[in-house]
Amino acid sequence: MSRLLQVGDPAPAKIINPEGTSPILLVCEHAGQGIPAALGDLGLTQDQRDAHIGWDIGAAAVTHLLSERLNATAILQHYSRLVIDCNRPPEAVDSVPEVSDGIKIPGNIALPNRRQRVEEIFEPFHAQVSGLLDSGRFSVAISVHSFTPVMQNVPRPWDIGFLYRKDADTPSRLAAYMQKTFPWMTIGHNQPYQVTGVSDWFVPVHGEARGLKHSLIEIRNDHISTEDGQAKWADILGDSLQHFLTEAST
Numbered sequence: 001m002s003r004l005l006q007v008g009d010p011a012p013a014k015i016i017n018p019e020g021t022s023p024i025l026l027v028c029e030h031a032g033q034g035i036p037a038a039l040g041d042l043g044l045t046q047d048q049r050d051a052h053i054g055w056d057i058g059a060a061a062v063t064h065l066l067s068e069r070l071n072a073t074a075i076l077q078h079y080s081r082l083v084i085d086c087n088r089p090p091e092a093v094d095s096v097p098e099v100s101d102g103i104k105i106p107g108n109i110a111l112p113n114r115r116q117r118v119e120e121i122f123e124p125f126h127a128q129v130s131g132l133l134d135s136g137r138f139s140v141a142i143s144v145h146s147f148t149p150v151m152q153n154v155p156r157p158w159d160i161g162f163l164y165r166k167d168a169d170t171p172s173r174l175a176a177y178m179q180k181t182f183p184w185m186t187i188g189h190n191q192p193y194q195v196t197g198v199s200d201w202f203v204p205v206h207g208e209a210r211g212l213k214h215s216l217i218e219i220r221n222d223h224i225s226t227e228d229g230q231a232k233w234a235d236i237l238g239d240s241l242q243h244f245l246t247e248a249s250t
């Protein structure tokens, strides 16, 4: 079988600030909206690819800023979640979705090259995340995501949500500090999603299985669709994570 990624297609994983001194590793699985050249546009318009179904709007920018503020290493994934969702087990039905928020994805129907997407994007990206986490440099893993304010016509009230299962302590401490420091904030716990072993990858595989302190953080994407919003939320998260580290070390 020929390769999916060709010369000119970027590698799935991009590591920034690799020498960062923070014990936090930042992970951004839905950072990019890239599509391998061989897949064309997946049959979607530019507007559809730019919408929340294609990537986590603002998440990459916040991750970059957070990496600077914390001097933390970050790893970002280049390809659209519509090519393959790097926060789902590859066997999940919507790992390569045929429909996303009501939009049909023509390039994902009757898929001849699903295995290539797993082998050339999902697996190498997660091998690099695992390599970083197994290096022993990090005691905390934070996954940065964003969510759409309205899903299937239902508005979502939260400004930010923490997704977790076994490690409730890390998100609870972060949320408690945020609520005290930023009283206007509506914080969701396991909102707008609940983590499960069949639908999720970061929390069960990178966080729980390694026994690391961890949380997946979801920011409502209308807060981080502009540079001002991205800077504001990087400040909020940076301040909260710094406080978390200080508290954890005392």
Ligand SMILES: [Zn+2]
Residues within 6 Å of the ligand: 030, 056, 087, 144, 145, 146
């Ligand atoms: Zn996401």
